[in-house]
């Protein structure tokens with residue numbers, strides 16, 4: 476009996492971690508897909524800019540074409556930010572982080588970068604946030620419930 480109980484438990488554990496892994500891979504794949512999508516959007520914008528520059532500068536003889544491409548440049552910056560955010564999410568999914576110095580990917584808990592040797596800052600952001608909120612809301616106010624709800628976005 477004992478053996479089979481153990482075996483059952485082990486199988487459940489293995490299944491759970493396998494399922495978790497599958498979920499992570501699926502989420503990672505989704506992010507990769509979105510990132511590629513964003514990158515091709517940026518490529519399209521670059522092409523547009525090229526066309527605008529050629530049309531205005533060469534064909535229409537305009538010296539100053541800043542205004543014509545301003546929106547496009549803004550879009551590139553916005554999409555680039557989105558990509559960075561998604562890359563961060565991907566790293567978190569894989570329990571990895573990026574080197575502050577050389578952007579090398581490494582284990583989340585690594586204290587030094589295996590590539591450049593740079594010391595990594597301790598990442599306890601979430602814990603720090605919780606502690607701060609608790610000390611801020613020592614008094615029992617009604618707003619506490621509201622902030623509690625707003626937190627989960």
Ligand SMILES: [Zn+2]
Pocket residue numbers: 574575576577578579588589590591592593
């Ligand atoms: Zn490094």
